[in-house]
Amino acid sequence: MDKPQDELGGIWDAYRRRLIDGFLKKVKQASRAPYFVLVVDRESLRHLSTAMTMKEISQNGVSLIEIIDKPREPLPGVNAAFVLTPTPESVNMLVSENPRQYAAFHLFFTSSLADREFSKLKQKPAFMKKVKSLWELNIDFFxxxxxxxxxxxxxxxxxxxxxxxxxxxxxxxxxxxxxxxxxxxxxxxxxxxxxxxxxxxxxxxxxxxxxxxxxxxxxxxxxxxxxxxxxxxxxxxxxxxxxxPWSPLVHDFSFQAMANDVLELDQSRLGGSRYYGAGKKANDENANAILEDEQFAVWKKYRHKHVADVSSQLNEDLQSFVNSNAAAKVHIKGKEPGQELDLKDLSSAIQALPEYGETLSRHSAMVNALNDCLELFKTGSLDGIARVEQDLVTGRTALGERCRSKKVLSSIVDLLMAKEVGTEDKVRLTTLALAIARSEKFMYYSGGRPSLLSGASFKSRFDLNECFDLARISSPEKTAPARGLAMILEKIKNAGTDYKYSLESSDYKGIKKGVRHLPKRQVEASYDVSRYQPHVxxxxxxxxxxxxxxxxxxxxxxxxxxxxxxxxxxxxxxxxxxxxxxxxxxxxxxxxxxxxxxxxxxxxxxxxxxxxxxxxxxxxxxxxxxxxxLRPPAPLQFDSAKESDQKVGLETDQKVDLERG
The missing domain is CATH 3.40.50.1910 (Sec1/Munc18 (SM) protein, domain 2)
Incomplete structure (x- = not known):
């Protein structure tokens, strides 16, 4: 999946290239064998799955994937590559390896190995004799x-x-x-x-x-x-x-942002986030329906577009995918090329051409996620909440008129008292209003405030405790986000002159003057609920x-x-x-x-x-x-048990299972 020569590479491209060239190819060259065993710890598995599927890894010479802390069958005739995080726990498990477990050991660490951890390896001469290479990949991010x-x-x-x-x-x-x-x-x-x-x-x-x-x-x-x-x-x-602090709280109705905000995505499995539908869990039919996938062109096309725009185009793309696939047309009897297909036709195509099932299942996951996002927008009071948020952070109404503190506060009160608005949404709106009311001048260092409501009038009228009283929220856990933000903003306010600079300094005035001469920055908003452009x-x-x-x-x-x-x-x-x-x-x-x-x-x-x-x-x-x-995330799961039955053909008479479950 190389990028075109005239296209600049991004960090995902570079990450993937490091795994293929800096790891997989190095092992094959060093081992001079067509296949090898891959041993990982829980965290390094997360890194590997960021840019490669288990199928791709197997196609690059990996015949078996093992977890280092699980019992493993000895394979003394096979080379093994270990990709580990350089933590004391993983290094301790590594040095306890039986040197006769594999024919040779190729060691890769996700980041630099500390001297004290390297000394543990040197203290095991029998093991080190079997170590044929040691590399630091520097991929300890995602x-x-x-x-x-x-x-x-x-x-x-x-x-x-x-x-x-x-x-x-x-x-x-x-x-x-x-x-x-x-x-x-x-x-x-x-x-x-x-x-x-x-x-x-x-x-x-x-x-x-x-x-x-x-x-x-x-x-x-x-x-x-x-x-x-x-x-x-x-x-x-x-x-x-x-x-x-306001951008993380404002509702964003672009597809990926909204899906991660309002839907329950399954991020516990390898390969990317999955979505099964409202109220549904993983099953054999859709366990592979990965939603967020950098290698899926349709997802990349729509993930940053407004859900209303995606709604009108996604189904057309699905229809086009099936219609334009020459092989699929052959298997759909009784239909002329380009003729519109119904659900029964699509089902027949999937059954006749299982190799296209994965692509169509991902289309299906996107359609399910999109439909549920739109349904939640209609039924979850998001329209009314979003309009108030937009007024708060832009300081302007949808008609472009300047907002008045009294009117916006009245709208906030109405939402806090509304029975149809959930508690979580009330906590979020209150925290956003607090961020606007108590933000310090230094927070606008890129030129211009995010809202005209951050002036004295809004600051003096906003009362955090009154908001919680109106919303009938008294649980310490529910009030904790706003209390935590208040503590941070107070800490910023009291930080002293070394931490702040004057908004009225001549330097800042120079920035404001320069900005006026720049080309128009603001992207035209097509929807009233999406007028705000993040500070970045x-x-x-x-x-x-x-x-x-x-x-x-x-x-x-x-x-x-x-x-x-x-x-x-x-x-x-x-x-x-x-x-x-x-x-x-x-x-x-x-x-x-x-x-x-x-x-x-x-x-x-x-x-x-x-x-x-x-x-x-x-x-x-x-x-x-x-x-x-602050607890570390739970370990990722392998793919479904159904996939663990798959075999990987080797260039010898021996066959080894590719463990994926």
């Missing part, structure tokens, strides 16, 4: 799509970043830097990077400075980078989630067009070697997590850069859904919630 990646940190680390413990803050920043370094090195060599951050943000500043020190150490230490890194010039802007739009455009002043966004150079020429990369990273709406926005901007030999990528500590953001805020206010939301 490439979600070509324009977006995640570090996979629970709750985005927000309770650690904004809690009361300095120790947890330091640990979180160090973890972010370690994984972000891997993402940076995958796309460009260390010396290619420039790193910028807002002086207003302590988390962003700490991450940026430590990242530059880490990348500089790679250069001074003589450590070589991936020679296939595509970009010769790269700029990273590090910001923190609190530069924009202006921030990214300023970065790409050179309007971020160094006094407000200092620039740190990793190397004195001048960068220039060749392909250019811009990366925006959110400490604390990035949202689906921001993924969509950056993808749109990156499309606009086509022809400029530049690409834009965004990433975050995690991918934040609205519910995940609320939980992370709750973890700041409540210690018991904090311990829950």
């Amino acid at each position: 490439a979600m799509e070509n324009n977006c990646f995640s570090l996979g940190l629970p709750a985005g680390g927000i309770p650690n970043l904004w809690g009361s413990s300095a120790h947890y803050f330091e640990e979180e920043v160090d973890t972010v830097v370690k994984r972000l370094t891997s993402a940076c090195r995958l796309l460009a060599r260390p010396e290619a990077w420039k790193v910028r951050y807002p002086v207003a943000s302590k988390p962003a500043e700490q991450v940026a400075k430590r990242l530059v020190r880490g990348l500089s150490a790679k250069i001074s230490g003589g450590e070589s980078s991936d020679e296939t890194a595509e970009y010769k010039s790269a700029t990273l802007l590090v910001v923190d989630r609190m530069c924009d 739009y202006s921030l990214t455009a300023d970065l790409v067009e050179g309007y971020l002043l160094p006094t407000i966004f200092p620039e740190l150079q990793v190397s004195d070697t001048a960068n220039g020429g060749g392909k250019t990369l811009f990366m925006i990273f959110f400490v604390g997590g990035v949202t689906h709406s921001e993924m969509r926005t950056v993808s749109l901007l990156s499309e606009k850069c086509k022809g400029e030999n530049a690409k834009i990528v965004t990433g975050g500590s995690t991918i934040l859904t609205p519910s995940a953001f609320l939980e992370s805020l709750a973890g700041v206010a409540d210690a018991s919630i904090r311990s829950r939301v």
